[in-house]
Amino acid sequence: MKPQGSLAERDFPELIHDLHRLWGRLLGLGAVTVAAVNGHAFGAGALLTAAHDRIVMREDRGYWCMPEVDLALPVGASMAALLSATLPAQAVHRALVTGHRFTGPEALAAGLVAETAPEGEVLDRADKQHTGYQSYPGLYNSTATFQVRNAAGTILRTFAFTAATMPG
DSSP: OTTTGGGGSOOOOHHHHHHHHHHHHHTSSSOEEEEEEEEEEETTHHHHTTSEEEEESSSSSSEOOOOOOTTOOOOHHHHHHHHHHHHHHHHHHHHHHOOOBBOOHHHHHTTSEEEEOOGGGGGHHHHHHHHHHHOOOOOOGGGHHHHHHHHHHHHHHHHHHHHHHHHO
16 A cells, blocks of 8 residues: 555646746745754755745754756756755855765755754754844844745746646
């Protein structure tokens, strides 16, 4: 008996559509979000972290990686747009072209994450990152912040709509 809802039973385009919607909704949320990464963030998980304003990653375990190049999978234009809109260009290039597995310290040095923390402190540090933003009440009224997040969010929502309306 196969478990209901397993990836093997899901329609792949539907899964991609759902992921695009999730990333787009996070980008268009209009509130500060912080990702707490206590292990690996590969592929869709790495993209999920990139849809946040700040990322706190465990310093001693886990990788941040876009493994598509190693798996011979295409990186969609919307996925590249999300990464390019929210993360440093050199780090994105290395991640997409080589599939490099960034450790916590490497991700911090590359600018992929805002902070690294020991295992038991990841959530607390993420909470502190979020609390720190509360002292900037006009953050989402900032034209630059709004434009970056909305541009990436619009791209993702457009791709999600297009995928949903394509004949399958």
